[in-house]
Amino acid sequence: MTRHFFRLLVAFTLFAQLPALAGETGHCQESFQKLTQLIGRNFFETRRDFEKYAELFPQSFLSRVSSLKEDGHWVDAGSGEGFALQDLFNQTVIDPEKVLKEAASSFWRARKIVIDPEPLRESAQQLNFREAADKPKITGVTYKMERPDPKIPNLAFKVGRFFEDIPLGEFAPADLITDLYGVISYSPRLDEVLRRYHALLKNSGRAYIFIGDYLSVPQHIGTRRIERIGEEGWYSPFVNSTVTRTDGSTVSLLDWIKSLPDFNAKVEKVVIQQSKKGNLVPGEIERSTLVLEKRTEQSNIPLLKLLESDDGKPPIRKFEEVP
Ligand SMILES: C[S@@+](CC[C@H](N)C(=O)[O-])C[C@H]1O[C@@H](n2cnc3c(N)ncnc32)[C@H](O)[C@@H]1O
Structure with missing residues (x-):
């Protein structure tokens, strides 16, 4: 009871300080x-x-989790x-046969998630029935x-504080x-947040940041008057959010993070094939995750100030580098 009250007090105090923090940093x-x-x-x-994490993140995520030893x-x-x-x-952490079955297309699911079965089965073998002490x-x-x-x-949870405020x-x-x-x-x-990811990562570590979908092949209705279902390109709050650099140029948040010299960055994908159904012609989605590996010992990430945000889930934000 006292602990709960103390937590609420800390959360309330932090929340109350936020407007001042926003003002101070512009x-x-x-x-x-x-x-x-x-x-x-x-x-x-x-x-x-x-299983949802393993479906949304690229396959290398599962291999990484399964290779983690007790340290x-x-x-x-x-x-x-x-x-x-x-x-x-x-x-049983993950059932590979169930995952493969759900990834396949069926009469009910006109889409197929492309998964390489061998690494999936290998990861499952490493993860399932492991001694608690080895986790x-x-x-x-x-x-x-x-x-x-x-x-x-x-398994520890840090609840009730903003990540940015946790020592x-x-x-x-x-x-x-x-x-x-x-x-x-x-x-x-x-x-x-990025400075903290950089500080927390071991040299061999990786951060997996889910980005959203890239529609690489839009489906269209295959009748005489062709009607496209969606436009080719990104469907991602990270790509619609922007950062204006000190030189006045504006880039997407995704490109800004990718260009930071502090990390080696690459976008890894899960391919989703949208099969033919009725007169719908097949399409393809690349579900994307930004994978960051630490490149420098010290981080030198520019300061950003928040200029604008909507209340989308997740929101689209505009930032500006502080000179
Ligand atoms: C949309 S939920 C996603 C939860 C989980 N990853 C999932 O897929 O089910 C967002 C989560 O991020 C947490 N979150 C967002 N910003 C945070 C911050 N600055 N500090 C701590 N937690 C934060 C929320 O409290 C919530 O747990």
Whole structure:
């Protein structure tokens, strides 16, 4: 009871200080508050399980998780209810045959998720029926969690604080950071989040930031009057959000992060083939994740100020580099 009250007090104090913080750093106060309130309301998808993470992130994510030994550490930045993390402590973490069945197209599902079955089966073999003592350490960070902490040794949740405010000393160095429409998608202090990912990552570690979809082949209705279903290109808040550099040029948030010298960055994809159905002609989606590997010892990420944000889930934001 006292602990709960103390947590509420800390959260309230931090929340009360945010407008001052926004003012000090030149952020647009209204947009800053909009984002912190959006996070505080917690009206978004927070219950994805491990199979969903494995479906949305590229296959290298699963290989990485499965290769983590007892000295490994996975941080999920924006862990919601933490089901994906808790699943790692199940006897069967992932059922490869079920995953393959669900990825295949059927009469009901006119789409196919392209998965290489061999690495999937290998990862499942490494993850399933593993001794508890061999499991890696896992940390979930979430501003809100509606259910009680499942209290599993090796699984810790940091609840009730903004990631940007948690002293870095509270974290062990990370082999893997995941952000599935989590902290980086909502933060008004995005530069600080990236600095922290850089500081937390071990040299061999990787951060997986889910970006959204690239529609590489739009479907169209194959009748005489061709009607396209969607336009080729990105469907992603990271691509619609922008950063204006000190030289006056404006780039997408995705390109800005990719261009930071602090990381080696690449976009990895899951291909989704939209099969022919009725008179719908096949199409293709590339579900994309930005994978960051630390390149420099020190980070030199420019300061950003938030200029604008909408209240989308996730929001589209405009930032500007501070000279
Ligand atoms: C849309 S939910 C996604 C949850 C989870 N990744 C999933 O897929 O089910 C966003 C999560 O990020 C957390 N979050 C967003 N910004 C945050 C911040 N700055 N500090 C701490 N948690 C944050 C929210 O509290 C929530 O847990």
